[in-house]
Amino acid sequence: MKLVTSPSTAARFEAARAWLAERPRGRPVLVVGATQQAALEVARQALGPNEAAFGWRRMSLVRLAAWLAEDALAAEGLAPATQLSIEAVWTRVVHRLHQRGELGRLANVADRPGLPKALARAVGELRLGGVPVDTLRPELARAAAEFEAELARAGLVDRAQLLAFAARAARAHPPVGDILFYDVAVQAPREVELVQALAPGREAFVTVPTGDVRSLRFLEEALGASAEVLPEPEGGPARLRALREHLFSERSPAPDLGTPEEVVMLSAPGEARECVELARKLHQEAERGVPFDRMAVLLRAPGQYRTAIREALRRAGIPAYFARGARQPDPSGRAFLALLECKEDGLSVRRFAEYLSLGEVPPPDAEGAPPPPDPRAWAPADEPELGEDGEEVDAQDEAPEPPPDDVELERPPPRAPRRWEQILVDAAVIGGRARWERRLAAHAAARRRALEEAKGDEARVERITRELEQLEDLRRFSLPLLAALEELPTEAMWGEWLQRFAQLASRALRRPERVLSLFAQLAPMSEVGPVPLREVKRVLSERLTELTAAPPRRRAGAVFVGAIDDARGLPFDVVFVPGLAERIFPQRLIDDPILSEAERERLAPRVTTRQDDAAAERLQLHLAVGAAKERLVLSYPRLDSDQARPRVPSFYALEVLRAAEGTLPNFTELTRRAEREVLARLGWPAPADPDLALDATERDLSTLDRLFRDPDGPPVGAARYLLEVSPTLARALRRQARLYRRRWSPADGLLEPSAEALAALAAHRLNARAYSPSALQHFAACPYRFLLGAIHRLAPRETPESLEQLDPLQRGTLVHEVQYRVLSELRDGGLLPLSAEKLPQALDRLDAVLDEVATAHREVLYPAIERVWQDAIQGIRADLRQWLRLMQQEMTAWVPWRFELAFGLPPRETADPHSTPEPVELENGIRLRGSIDLVEQSPEGALRATDYKTGKARADASTIVGGGEKLQPVLYALTLEKLFPGAKVAGGRLFYCTQAGGFEAVSIPLDDRARAQAREVARIIGEAIERGWFPAAPVKRGCEYCDFREVCGENVEARTARKPQAELAELTRLRELK
Structure with a gap:
């Protein structure tokens, strides 16, 4: 013994x-x-x-x-x-x-x-x-x-x-x-x-x-x-030996033992940069002749450093052996967790779409349904059954056998059918199985009606047929899976949960083995319960989001990376220990929330006390220092990048230098010394010497830094190689430079189109395709927005989710539909023009129509909070009742005649029977499509186009085209002249029909001035399309509510203000129109 x-x-x-x-x-x-x-x-x-x-x-x-x-x-x-x-x-x-x-x-x-x-x-x-x-x-x-x-x-x-x-x-x-x-x-x-x-x-x-x-x-x-x-090995590094002997002792070694290279202290701005500098040191040690498998990176806070060190070693091309495996996202686990959250959220379509997006949709069966449940679904547990995290019980001496030749290599996960998520948005499927079935069926019926209406248009028939096939595929796959989720109990024994989960995973996941192996760990828990789903999900959630890839069986040729305890008993030639900063190493001693220190003192030594915890923390440094045979490199981050505050080295760093060198430096000296060891700057992530770069990016940055610091100025063309090796960088730099030049360039939008671009734009001229007045209005707000929205037809991605509050567009849609239906019913009932005596009857009918429309919209929008929805509907009710009263008062002069009169639009339910599918060609060259909210007729037969607005009043009595941003009244009035030849058209009107707009009405007569301004609008926009001139030149505060801010970037208004305004003369002229 x-x-x-x-x-x-x-x-x-x-x-x-x-x-x-x-x-x-x-x-x-x-x-x-x-x-x-x-x-x-x-x-x-x-x-x-x-x-x-x-x-x-x-x-x-x-x-x-x-x-x-x-x-x-x-x-x-x-x-x-x-x-x-x-x-x-x-x-x-x-x-x-x-x-x-x-x-x-x-x-x-x-x-x-x-x-x-x-x-x-x-x-x-x-x-x-x-x-x-x-x-x-x-x-x-x-x-x-x-x-x-x-x-x-x-x-x-x-x-x-x-x-x-x-x-x-x-x-x-x-x-x-x-x-x-x-x-x-x-x-x-x-x-x-x-x-x-x-x-x-x-x-x-x-x-x-x-x-x-x-x-x-x-x-x-x-x-x-x-x-x-045991005696220290003879002939070892003197400074390192002194450090081991005097660490945390009252004695100090003689000064100037050994060489400074034996114990090195460095710092860097942040944990990520610290790991990059350690990777650089690893390369230097390898060049000195130290094999990678004789070096180790020992972590006191693995959770804080694991990702940073893995990325740094990857960039440096250094093979690494992670003692506890490398953690990485687990698509199958996340997909299964998304399904459980879908169940918990009432079969939420947002969670189901998240499941679809993770690439774990299995191949359907012959009928398009998910695979049938496998009652024998099982996989062996992938965690050792010892209750000790990270214990490697299956490591072997032998290298793993190579896979057989017929093993199929791993392929990228297939994406969910690309149209499914869009179908879920179009169908307004929010949640609840009954709603899923109802909304998918309603969407299918709507698409079948569209198919009937499209007969004769082969391209449209083909497109709608394909959409119906994709919709049926989604229905066949999703509804059985949702039924399985709905059948999950709210509370069950663990055994039942595991059985149901295993069957669900076998149906819903392309690769269920990882999830099944997790369930196998819980198999002995089968008789425990009953437990609710929320509790089960809480236990599983941490392990369903990430997996730990098992480390290779042999670590030859790889740098050891692990917690300090993982390296206990393993000697290395060179050891790196990052994180010697306060609250990282040593870690903060926290009182146990269950066992107080007084109770622990009473039960000691059966349980540990605060004194034992402090000794255990000192042991971590003993183990890290003792693992090094030739050289020890310690480091600390001098910046907390998460909280943007400075870090200070811990007193352990001071103790290391005292025990190694015999003198205790102060913090200022330690900081200065660590910064001298590595010249790492926060704002420039590259070394001062290009030869020390880890990768091409660092080398390029280092080269640029050297050129910028040249006292004689950088030689012209010294960094041109960067543009040659990276076309992406060349484009980005040139675009950035052009954005901030004092002249206009293609970086500011579409300004100097090629012949091919001009040929493509020819199909979008005002007389070549139909535009709506709303689309044309975007040109005055910003020509580039007009290009992206009206020509490229880009739009923000829609996400199906429960409504929390009506947005202006949803509110306007609901109001317009009620107005159309109420006026249609009053006309069909012979109540127009509406008299004061018939007003109460009309108001009752308005209330009934609003209730019907609100019910239909509620089905589509699926409000999350019923009270908020009801309050919004009551607000709309008050606005619409006042609108109808004001309409009644005007009906002696103007009688509603046509409602939602559409032209150039496909057939729809909420459109006047006199609508036409053909766009209208105006004399000013605009080919127009749209829908006039209301056409009114005077006793003399004159017509007036009214456009309802549900927001704040932004027009006044002097408005004609409103700087190109209020085109509906004039363009709709011109449209009426084409739709009803021979009729006299008085003009157009903006009616702000809500409390927010003060129920103001702005009438715009169709006179020579209005016609001239309409021609001017058409000329300016038409010439811009013809020459391909669409700068990102927004009107003041025009970017605040723009959908394309991510395309243009920040500070667009400030950038364009510095450029020659003469080239915006036509745009300025448009915006100055009344």
Whole structure:
């Protein structure tokens, strides 16, 4: 029996290797390492190049416990619980105790997702410490007892029970052979019991890192031996050796030992830049001759650094071995979670569309439905059944076998049928299975009516037929899946949930194996429950969004990247330790919300105290420092990029330099020294020397920086190669430069079109295709907006979701429909012109029509808050009643004659019977299409076109075309002359028919002045289309509500104000028209 300790991982590794090398090759040996990787490594190094050993078992302590206890567990029908199972049990325990009112002071946070995890940690530690339940405070004792009972009902054992079973099995049937405990962390009495059960009657060798005070104390008591300090390896770096010997000690080494390169401190602005600088250092070490697999990046805060270090190593082209695997998004898990949220949100179409977008739609069956449920759907669990995160239980010495030749390579996931999401938007499917069926059926009926009306137009018939086929495909696929979601219970036993989820995954996911493997971990929980869907989703959600790709079985040729504990027992030539900043390393010590410090002091040493936690934090630095044999590189971020505030180095950074160099620097000196090591600037993400660049981007930026700093000015053409190697960069730079030049250029819109562009624009001339007045009005607001909206016909992407508040467009649509129907019914009922005596009857009819229209629109818009919807409808009702009263007062002079008189538009229900599908060609050259809200007729037979507005009044008595932004009155009046030859047309009118517009009416006579201004509008817009002149030149504040701001970028008004205004003379003339 021998117990040794050392601050040097290399010294402990060599001692363990030498002891193991002395064992007979045929004698059984238990090699128990701090991790599976450490056990494998020390056993491999103990054998010669051509040697083999039989009966050497290599495993971690927890894996050893599982091996020893497996027979006893099988005899009693028990299984080790995974971490997920433990959290699921605690979620159930909290739910049950809360229902019974037995959570005590924890009842206030019973609905918080962190409570089950906090209880799992605290009670798990109490159970590992063997603390009797009756010594705990009442609510915690009840929770612990309930947890134990739930474990028993589920046939599960947690880590404490697993260790207890293993200790009993070791005493009853001791394994044969010697035993090596290599850097094993023994932190709890249950682990001590297992060591005590294994050690007697055999030769044992135990190593403990310096600084692991708790493990050393437990092992000395358990083995009855005193630790022997191993001597430092001879000839190692003096400064690094001094650091290991004096770290956190009261002694200091002699100054000026070794060389500065042995212990390096650097800093960078932010964690991402810090990792980039570490990757640069990795390259430099490789150039010095250090193999990648002899270097390690050890993380104290893996969650904070994992993504940044992975991206930095990828950019640098450095192979990496992530000890706990690389985390990445899991499309199948996210798709399944989207379906569960779809169920929870009442079959929300937004969640279903999210599911469709993730590329996990499976191939449908012969009838277009999802595949049938597979009652035997199952996949093996992909997390070790030990309840310890990250434990590698299946690592092997052998390299993995290559895949067979007939294995199909992974292909990109197929996209959901491209038209399905648009169909969901067009059909206004918001949620609820009945609504899904109703809205899809209504949309199909509408498209079939459109198909009947399109007979004779082959292109349109083909398009609508294709849409109907896609709609039917969506209906056949989605409705059975929605039915399966609707059949999910609100509460069930875990076993039923898992069975239903497995069947759903087999139907809804193209690759369900990952999700099924997650369910396999919960299989022992089948008898627990009942639990609600919300609770089940909470347990699963964290693991359904990301997956951890298992690390390769061999790490040869790759840089080791992992938490510091993952590298326990593994020596490296060069070690990098990022994050030596306050609150990162050391991490902030936080009081346990379940067990107070006073309770922990009372229960010590069975549980850890704040003093133990501080020692454990110091141990992390001991392990990181001790892992380095030749060189140690430490770093810290001097900027918190998430919160935009500076960071300061932690006192651990000061302690490292004191222990290595014998003097304690102040923070200012440390900061200056770290910044000198790496000249990393926040605003310029590249090194000062182009030869140190990680990739082409850094090299280019570094080259530019050097040129900018040339005191004589950069030579002309020195960076031209950038434009040659990157056409994208060339376009972007040239566009940016042109945007801010003081002259107009193609970057400012469509200004210098090619011959091909002009040929394409010819089909969009005013006399070549029909425009609506609303589309033409966009030209005055901004010519480029007119180009994008009216010619390119771009529009914002629609998202189906429940309505929260009526927007102006929805409100206007509803008001116009009511006005059309009311006036149509009054005309058909012979009530026009409307007299004062008939007004009450007409108002009653208006109320009834509004109720009918509101019901129909409610079905389409699906308001989220009923009260908000009702308030909006009542506001519209008040506006429409006042509108009708004012209409009645005017009917002695003007009588409503045609309503929603459409021209150039396809047939629709809300259109006057006298509408025509042909556009109207005006004398000014405009080919017009649209719909006149109201055509009125005077007793003398004169006609007037009225356009209803539901917003604020933005016209006055002097308005004719309103600077090109109010074209409806004049253009509609000119249209009436064409539609009704010989009739006298008085003009047009804007009627602001709501309280917001003050019920103002602005009449515009069709006189010579109006005709001239209409001709001028047509000339200016027509010439712009003919010459291809569409600058992004918005009217004042014209960008605020523009749909194309992402296309143009920011500060458009400021940019155009700096350019020659003479070229906007025609546009200015248009905007100056009354």
